[in-house]
Amino acid sequence: MLRLEDIELHFNGRPLFSGVDLRLPAGARVALIGNNGTGKSSLLRMLAGQVMPSAGEIRWRDDASVAYVPQHVLDGSARSGGEQMRHALARALDSAPDVLLLDEPSNHLDRSARRSLLARLRQYHGTLLIASHDTALIDALCDTLWHIHN
Template sequence: MRIEIEDLTVAYHGRTVVSGVRLLALPGQITGLIGPNGSGKSTVLRTVYRHLRPESGRVLLDGADLTALPAARAARHVAALPQERGSDFELTVREVVAMGRIPYKRSFARDDDGDRRIVADSLDRVGMAEHGHRRFSALSGGERQRVLLARTLAQDPDVLVLDEPTNHLDIRHQVDLLALLRAQHRTTLVSLHDLNAAASVCDRLYVLHSGAVVASGTPADVLTPALMAEVFGVRAAVVEHPLTGDPLIAFDHRTTADVGAPVPVGPV
């Protein structure tokens, strides 16, 4: 299913934080949101998983206004991994993941064999199959992250909405998570701070700055030295990744001032 955002404007306490955003996430593709802190990435995603209502504009799921759908029906189609991730659940890992099955159940219905198989499979896919009995509150930050991702997979949605999913993960589990997202072949909308991760996993990128989309296209089209300087305020070169052929961004960690002159770009 496709997600289309039309002229989205969101305000907090009378202050506009996102204005006129248009975005298209296609079935089976990974669409990435990148931009500096405070650029509006999380705000856009929150409107997609219905945590926020827009001031104006619409979020469409295959042409249907998401805000008009009943909550349970919307939850069967869209699953979210937000940045606000509770750490005080006094539940087991298995119980947390089983929460992903709630949209498919009547009130107070117990898990059936099908639910238990889906929960077990979801834990296995994130490398937490042996931890189902543990208390969620006793996990490390990276372990919690993987459990909450398993919960979104157990929801079996058409659309995944992930806000900084690689936070708290070590490099091995970051690589595993990005590979897992690729293997899903679902409509995926994800915000990432790691631009090299975005270059490797995303089919299309939208760059937000001060609440507006300032660039969009493939990673090779978008991730340029000029954009690094203008949007992120850093000097960078963009070259071809020697292993994958994706754009690879090399940052100048010695200089943060005088970024107006782009570094020459290698072939991408």
Template sequence: MRIDIQNLHVAYAGRTVVAGAQLIAADGEITGIVGPNGSGKSTLLRSVYRHLQPRAGRVLLDGADLTTFTASRAARHIAALPQERGDDSELTVREVTAMGRTPYKRAFEGDNAADNDIVDRALADTGMKEHAARRFTELSGGERQRVLLARAFAQQPDVLVLDEPTNHLDVHHQSELLALLRARASTTLVSLHDLNMAAAVCDRLHVLHAGHVVASGTPHAVLTPELLAEVFHVRTAVIEHPLTGAPLIAYDHRGMTTPSAVHPPSQRPSS
């Protein structure tokens, strides 16, 4: 299923954080949201999974306005891994994962055999099945991240919305996660801090700067030295990754550019 964000304006704590954003996450693609700290990435994603109500604009799922969905209907289509998370202190790993089946349940309805199979598969996919009986609070940050991803997988959504999903993960588990996202072939909207990771995994990138989408397209089209200097204020060389062919960004940490743009960079054409 496809996500269309149309002219989205979102205010948070009395301040406009997203201003007129327009972007798409195409069916079956991994779409990345990148931008400097404070550019509005998390706020935009919170609007997609309905944690925040936009001041204006629409979020469409295959052409249907998400504001017309009930909470349970929306949750059957969209699963989120946000940055802000409760500790679920009294629950086991399996119980946290099984919460992903809640949108499909009536009140007080227990899990059936099909639910148990789905939970088992989600735990296996994220490498957490052997930890199923452990308390969530006993886990490391990276292990908790994988359990919460298992919960999202158990939800069996059409769309995954992931806000910095590689936080707390070591390099091995980062690579595993990105490979898993690619293998699932679900429509995925993900914010990533690491631009090389975004280049490696995303089919499409949207760059946010001061609440505006200032560039959209393939990683090759978007991640240019000129854009990186203008938006991130860094000096770079962009070369071809010798193993994958993806753009590989080399940073010159000695030659930071001076922030000069008071206004957002001009909108670049989509690719």
């Protein structure tokens, strides 16, 4: 589904990643974990095509459709952060992408909305990559951990 080959990413002149080689097979359910500031969101933005790697190559399967929901959804509405996140998640899931990239999807959600998100993500059968600190969400959905450190 996805291959990263010798990826480097610099942010403000500081290297976040160097020499990264990863494979994300179709149907994988991966949690991207690590301390704040290690580059989880930057990696997701790079996979979503919003940030270009400083070096290396990203190879998606030619016909792969990708949906990305960022950590902070700002849609210009008067809705709360939780409502905006629920709307963005629903739109992404309704598009039935091959790959779903989620950055801290449960951050602004109340308990009921978290249960609903978990139920919807359990029904999603595509490839899932989630950056999250929500261990309950990770334990329920993911079978692989990618840990970013140092």
